[in-house]
Amino acid sequence: MLVTxxxxxxxxxxxxxxxxxxxxxxxxxxxxxxxxxASLYDMLAARAFGLILRVLVDRxxxxxxxxxxxxxVWQTAAKFDSARGGARAWILTIAHRRAVDRVRASHxxxxxxxxxxxxxxxxxxxxxxxxxxxxxxxxxxxxxxxxLPDAQREALVLAYFGGxxxxxxxxITGAPLGTVKTRMRDGLTRLRKALxx
Amino acid sequence: xxxxxxxxxSAGHALGALSDEEERELxxxxxxxxxxxxILDEDLHxxxxxxxxxxxxxxxxxxxxxxxxxxxxSPREDAQKRPRRLRMGLxxxxxxxxxxxxxxxxxxxxxxxxxxxxxxxAMEEITAAEDARSATxxxxxxxxxxxxxxxxxxxxxxxxAELPEITDDQxxxxxxxxxxTPISAGLIELGQDSELTLLAGEPSPGDVVxxxxxxxxxxxxxxxxxxxxxxxxxx
Numbered sequence: 001m002l003v004t005x006x007x008x009x010x011x012x013x014x015x016x017x018x019x020x021x022x023x024x025x026x027x028x029x030x031x032x033x034x035x036x037x038a039s040l041y042d043m044l045a046a047r048a049f050g051l052i053l054r055v056l057v058d059r060x061x062x063x064x065x066x067x068x069x070x071x072x073v074w075q076t077a078a079k080f081d082s083a084r085g086g087a088r089a090w091i092l093t094i095a096h097r098r099a100v101d102r103v104r105a106s107h108x109x110x111x112x113x114x115x116x117x118x119x120x121x122x123x124x125x126x127x128x129x130x131x132x133x134x135x136x137x138x139x140x141x142x143x144x145x146x147x148l149p150d151a152q153r154e155a156l157v158l159a160y161f162g163g164x165x166x167x168x169x170x171x172i173t174g175a176p177l178g179t180v181k182t183r184m185r186d187g188l189t190r191l192r193k194a195l196x197x
Numbered sequence: 198x199x200x201x202x203x204x205x206x207s208a209g210h211a212l213g214a215l216s217d218e219e220e221r222e223l224x225x226x227x228x229x230x231x232x233x234x235x236i237l238d239e240d241l242h243x244x245x246x247x248x249x250x251x252x253x254x255x256x257x258x259x260x261x262x263x264x265x266x267x268x269x270x271s272p273r274e275d276a277q278k279r280p281r282r283l284r285m286g287l288x289x290x291x292x293x294x295x296x297x298x299x300x301x302x303x304x305x306x307x308x309x310x311x312x313x314x315x316x317x318x319a320m321e322e323i324t325a326a327e328d329a330r331s332a333t334x335x336x337x338x339x340x341x342x343x344x345x346x347x348x349x350x351x352x353x354x355x356x357x358a359e360l361p362e363i364t365d366d367q368x369x370x371x372x373x374x375x376x377x378t379p380i381s382a383g384l385i386e387l388g389q390d391s392e393l394t395l396l397a398g399e400p401s402p403g404d405v406v407x408x409x410x411x412x413x414x415x416x417x418x419x420x421x422x423x424x425x426x427x428x429x430x431x432x
Contacts, residue, residue, distance in 0.1 A: 032273075038265055045261070046253040054251035064351060066256055067264055068399055074268045075380055075419075084238050089245040096248060098401070100213040105328065105348035105402050141249040159214035160247045166214045185208040192243040 026087035030077035037074055044088060045070070048095040054161050055099040058106075065102050069095045100163040144194035152187030155180055198226045203233050211240035212247075217403065217432075271381075273419045316393035319352040326350040330431065336360060336408075337426040344406050344429045351399040353406065355429075357385050358392040363410060370415045371396050374405040374428070379421050382406070384414075404431050 022043055028036035048069055052062045072094055080090055145153060151173075158164050158172060169180050206223045209215040215223065227233060323329050326347035333343045340359025346352065353373075360369060369385040371394065383397035385408070396406070407425035409416070416422050 034265070034268060037268065038261075041261060041264065046255050047248075049256040050251045050253040051248045053254055063256065063260055064399070067260060067267070070264045071267055071271060071398070072380070074264075075271060075273050076378060078273065079378075084234075085242055085245075089242055092245050092248040093241055096213060096244070101402050102348070141246040144246065145250055156212060156247065159209075159212035160244065161251070163213065165216055166209055167216065169214070181205045181209065184212055184214065185205050188208045188211060188240055188243050191246060192239065195243070195246055 020086050020088065022087035022091075023082050026073075026077055026080050026090070027082065029074065030080060037077075040073070040087070040091075041070055044091050047088070048091060051092060051095050052099040055096070055163055056103050056106075061102060061106060062099075065095075065098050069098055072098070096160070103163040140195060144191055147194050148187055148190055151175075152183045152190065155183035156187045156191070159184060198222070198229075200230075200233065200236075202226075203230070204236060207233075207237045207240045210237065211244040213244075314393075316354050316395040319350075319395045320345060320354050320393055322350045323347040323352055323354060332429050332431060334427050334429040342408070342427055342429065344431070346400045346431060348400060348402060353382075353396040353400040354393050355385075355396065355406065355408075356392055357387075357394055357408075360385070360387070360408070361426075363387075366413060367410050368413045368415060369408050370411045370421070372407045372409065372421060372425070373398060373400060374407050375401055375403070379407065381415060381419060384411075400431065402431070405429065406431065 022040060025033075025036045025040040025043065029040055045066065049062065049066050052065050052069070053059070056062045056065065069091070073091055080087065145156070148156070154173065155169060158169050159166070164172065166177060166180050166184070169175075170177050173180065175183070203223075203226050206215065206219060206226070209219060210223050223237075227237070323345050326349050328349050329345070329347045331343055331345045333341050335341045336359065338361045340361065342360065343356040345354045345356070355371065357369070363369065369387070371382040371385060372379040373382050373396070374380075380398065383394075385394045400406075406429040407421070408427050409421040409423050409425050411422060
């Protein structure tokens with residue numbers, strides 16, 4: 001049972017949430033702990049569901065994807081490597097991947113273009129409750145996102161929340177492929193640096 | 198590949214914006230440069246921050262009950278024992294040796310008045326869906342299987358009438374191979390009325406559906422214990 005992290009001579013990037021309680025629960029889940037798994041669900045389901053909803057919008061599909069995500073978490077918990085990051089990041093990565101797979105399978109490109117038109121993709125909130133919630137949980141991340149140049153933020157948000165590929169983003173924005181790739185690369189780097197403070 | 202190109206792929210991957218071909222390039226580059234894993238991990242971590250800008254939302258309580266119920270009958274995977282490259286090699290080899298792709302839209306008709314088994318019900322849902330697909334692959338040892346699936350219906354069903362006979366201390370187990378990870382999709386019961394078997398779980402785009410021969414009740418490790426006798430690509 002993995003309780004301590006192995007740190008060898010290779011430099012491991014700093015991962016602030018590697019020691020969080022979710023990580024311990026996930027490791028216990030890998031050992032067969034269904035109680036730990038239930039606690040892990042209680043801790044992270046709302047966070048995962050919020051992300052899935054943001055990508056999919058459709059509530060029924062989002063509920064299905066949420067179930068698939070946690071089923072995958074249960075089935076593959078033994079593959080989690082805490083040296084590479086915390087449990088929350090691992091689970092949200094699974095949630096994001098499945099949400100994007102689903103949105104691409106479920107929507108024709110015409111429908112997804114329309115989705116872009118009616119939704120605000122600049123990371124701004126529309127309700128007071130959402131705004132308050134964000135300040136509690138994701139305030140730093142939201143603020144960091146705001147510091148990006150518009151073109152970089154747009155590329156990140158279209159990709160991450162819109163589920164669009166780089167090629168689709170060139171069609172949406174009119175920018176050449178090389179430019180889109182650079183915006184994503186530089187935008188992600190800038191986001192990371194803004195969060196490091 | 199230069200590190201600069203890898204960094205671009207890495208950002209695209211973390212944001213979920215790469216094409217399938219670019220994903221393959223990324224993983225090929227990682228095989229050659231395992232030290233670049235840290236670049237990828239940093240980008241995945243930064244992408245998680247984006248996830249945090251979406252407000253958390255409480256899911257319905259029924260989902261919690263459903264998931265906790267589902268895990269009691271769900272097989273789990275052990276941590277990887279074999280090197281990743283070797284396992285991917287086994288599946289890729291099996292798929293390339295036995296695979297014949299036939300993409301056909303195959304509507305089927307059912308008598309709705311009859312008492313229909315779950316696999317047949319799922320088949321009706323699949324054929325009614327806009328994204329219904331089928332694919333056929335040859336089985337090692339003769340015969341073929343046909344997979345029917347719909348991502349939007351969330352179901353996959355396989356026709357297995359031609360599978361070779363096996364002994365009483367063997368069972369056919371189905372797998373969704375997602376990337377390199379085989380996820381059990383249940384067992385095939387031979388000799389039942391319906392020739393269709395409903396796979397447990399929802400198909401994901403790009404899954405390879407494989408069948409292996411295991412002990413009765415399925416592989417005790419939660420992973421295939423032998424090479425697949427057939428692999429069906431859903432791409």
